Structures are given as C-alpha cells and as structure tokens.
Amino acid sequence: MADSNTTTAAPKKEQRSGAKSGARMLSNTELSAFCGQMALVLHSGISAYEGITIMRDDAGDDEDRAILTKITEGMERIGYVAPALKEAGVFPDYMISMVEIGERTGTLDDVMQSLEEHYAREEAIRKSTQNAVFYPLILSGMMIAVIIVLLVKVMPVFNDVFKGLGAEMTGFPALLVRVGEVLRQYSLIFILILFVIILLIFVFYRTDKGREAARRFMRRFPGVRKSNHDVAACRFAGAMSMTLSAGLTPEEGLELAEKLNDDPDFSQLLGGLKRDLEEGKNFSESLYNRRIFSGIYARMVSIGQKTGSMDQVMGQIADMYQDDIDTRLSNRLATLEPLLVIIMSAAIGAILLTVMFPLLGIMSSI
Numbered sequence: 001m002a003d004s005n006t007t008t009a010a011p012k013k014e015q016r017s018g019a020k021s022g023a024r025m026l027s028n029t030e031l032s033a034f035c036g037q038m039a040l041v042l043h044s045g046i047s048a049y050e051g052i053t054i055m056r057d058d059a060g061d062d063e064d065r066a067i068l069t070k071i072t073e074g075m076e077r078i079g080y081v082a083p084a085l086k087e088a089g090v091f092p093d094y095m096i097s098m099v100e101i102g103e104r105t106g107t108l109d110d111v112m113q114s115l116e117e118h119y120a121r122e123e124a125i126r127k128s129t130q131n132a133v134f135y136p137l138i139l140s141g142m143m144i145a146v147i148i149v150l151l152v153k154v155m156p157v158f159n160d161v162f163k164g165l166g167a168e169m170t171g172f173p174a175l176l177v178r179v180g181e182v183l184r185q186y187s188l189i190f191i192l193i194l195f196v197i198i199l200l201i202f203v204f205y206r207t208d209k210g211r212e213a214a215r216r217f218m219r220r221f222p223g224v225r226k227s228n229h230d231v232a233a234c235r236f237a238g239a240m241s242m243t244l245s246a247g248l249t250p251e252e253g254l255e256l257a258e259k260l261n262d263d264p265d266f267s268q269l270l271g272g273l274k275r276d277l278e279e280g281k282n283f284s285e286s287l288y289n290r291r292i293f294s295g296i297y298a299r300m301v302s303i304g305q306k307t308g309s310m311d312q313v314m315g316q317i318a319d320m321y322q323d324d325i326d327t328r329l330s331n332r333l334a335t336l337e338p339l340l341v342i343i344m345s346a347a348i349g350a351i352l353l354t355v356m357f358p359l360l361g362i363m364s365s366i
Contacts, residue, residue, distance in 0.1 A: 026090045028123035035115040042109035048081050094259045105247045114242040121238055121322055125231055132329045136336050143344040150351055151180035158355045173354050232266035234321035241314035250283050
C-alpha cells in the first residue's frame with residue numbers, strides 16, 4: 001500500500017469522528033485491542049488491508065465484523081487506512097491523525113503499538129477515576145439507607161416499648177421518631193424528589209456545559225487540581241512519546257497532544273509552552289518553568305533530549321505518572337473506606353444509645 005503524501009488539517013479539539021453519524025464510538029479497551037492486533041499484523045509483515053481482512057473473517061461479533069467490513073471497503077476505494085477509519089465513524093480523530101502520520105512516515109506498525117499502550121493507559125485512568133468517585137458514593141448511599149431504616153423501622157419499635165412502660169420519649173430520641181414518621185408518611189414524595197434530582201444530575205452531566213460546571217466546582221479543591229494536573233501530564237507525556245517516535249518535532253507533537261487535554265488549567269500551561277517553543281527556548285527547561293513536569297521529570301526530558309531518546313523518556317514519564325495516579329487513588333480509597341465505616345458505625349451507635357440509656361434507666365427503676 002502506497003504512502004500518503006498529504007495530510008488533512010487536524011481539528012483544534014479532540015472529537016469523535018462518528019459523533020454526527022450517531023454511531024457507537026469504540027471504548028478505550030476496544031481501541032487498544034484493535035491497535036494491538038494491527039501492530040501484530042504489521043510487525044509480521046502482513047499489509048494493513050490483509051490484516052484487517054483477516055480480523056474481519058475471524059470476528060465473532062456481528063458489530064465488529066460490520067466495522068471491519070466498512071474499513072476494508074474504504075481501503076479498497078481510497079487505498080489508505082486513516083481515511084477508511086474515519087469513514088467507519090467509530091474511531092477518535094486523534095487516533096486517525098496518528099495513523100495518518102504513521103502511513104506518511106512509514107512507521108504505522110510502531111504507531112499502532114504506541115496507540116495500543118496509549119488507550120490501555122487511558123482505560124486505566126478512567127477506571128481509577130471511576131473507582132475513586134463511585135466507591136465512596138456507594139458506601140455513603142449504604143450508610144444513608146441504614147440510617148433511614150433505623151428511623152423508619154427501628155425507632156417506632158422503641159417508641160412502642162416506651163409507651164408500654166408508661167413513659168414518653170423526649171429530646172433527641174423524640175425528634176428522631178418524628179423524623180422517621182415524616183419519612184414514612186411521605187416516602188413516595190421523597191423517593192420521587194430523589195429520582196428527579198438524580199435524573200437532573202445525570203442529564204446535566206451529559207451536557208458539555210454541565211460537565212464544565214462540574215469540573216469548575218471540583219477544581220476548587222486542591223487535591224482535585226493536583227490529580228487533574230497529573231492525569232493531564234500523563235496524557236501529554238504519552239501523546240508526546242507517540243508523536244516523537246513517529247518522527248514529528250516537539251512542536252508538531254504538541255499540536256496533537258493538545259487534543260487529548262480537557263483540563264483548562266493545563267491548557268494554559270500548554271499555551272505557554274507553545275509560545276516558549278516559538279521563541280526558540282529549550283523544551284525541557286520550558287516544561288519545568290511552566291510547571292508542566294516536576295523537576296525530576298523535566299530532568300529526564302533534558303537527558304532524553306541530549307541522548308536522542310526523548311520519545312522513550314516520555315513513555316517512561318507517562319508510565320510513572322500512571323503509577324503515581326493509581327497509588328494516590330488507591331491510598332485515598334484505603335483511607336476513605338474505614339473512615340466511612342467509622343462514621344456509619346458512630347451514627348448508628350449514637351442513635352441507638354440515645355434510646356437505650358433512657359430505656360435502661362426506666363427498666364432499672366421498675
């Protein structure tokens with residue numbers, strides 16, 4: 001298959017090529033698997049067209065077979081992989097741009113291998129972030145559910161015991177009983193309100209403005225800003241590793257790496273880095289001065305720049321950032337889990353003790 005002599009202009013922001021067609025975009029796992037298979041095929045000396053044809057014939061899923069068929073049909077008409085992937089409508093524009101560069105430079109096999117690692121890293125980041133968000137929410141939901149059961153089901157039983165002993169609950173226990181009665185009487189209304197709130201949050205988060213508003217709110221917390229920076233730096237290092245290994249200059253790699261960034265704070269840092277490169281400043285020094293990388297990482301880039309192995313160094317930095325992100329999130333979860341359990345136990349214990357002590361006093365006086 002002949003190499004492409006021209007490239008299409010890359011969009012300023014990372015987009016999904018199938019967004020307008022409504023096609024289901026491939027997940028990070030699926031993209032990583034596809035790129036890994038293509039890298040294996042190309043390293044074996046098989047042409048891209050033959051490789052995709054083999055993958056199509058071996059596909060066990062109708063959806064996968066349809067996608068691969070569309071790619072082969074596009075390659076038969078156009079003769080190149082990148083436009084065929086774009087016509088399939090299920091691949092991100094960043095991947096298409098990288099494949100196009102690989103075809104142009106004759107390094108498509110290496111690019112596909114780098115893309116496999118890139119999307120595997122993206123999936124690892126997604127899962128780590130998801131666990132850090134949803135696991136505490138699940139524990140908090142369980143804690144709230146247990147407390148509601150205590151108020152609605154258990155507290156009325158204690159109230160009946162008090163009445164049977166000729167006494168009345170007063171103070172905080174009486175307040176808890178009244179709260180339980182309100183929850184029980186208006187349970188359907190509360191459930192409906194909760195459902196509407198969850199639905200509004202879901203719809204709000206599905207919009208670009210909603211996600212941006214959520215990101216602005218979360219960026220107020222220093223720990224979140226640090227995590228967002230590390231995730232963005234990990235993606236930046238991984239993207240630079242791919243582009244530099246494909247033969248692009250740091251300036252060209254920076255243009256493509258910007259597509260993967262969705263953190264406004266990091267975008268400002270990349271804008272400053274771009275201006276530094278336009279002014280002819282040293283790349284590694286600018287990474288440190290702009291606080292894109294910490295001192296040790298910027299030093300690694302400097303050594304890579306001097307030894308001509310900057311692409312490999314960027315890959316190592318991306319892996320190190322990934323390890324740091326996973327370790328930090330794991331430590332936070334390890335701390336948060338017992339903390340929530342302690343809070344739940346303390347809340348349940350406080351509710352029961354406020355009832356048990358008066359009850360023991362009454363029984364001891366009988």
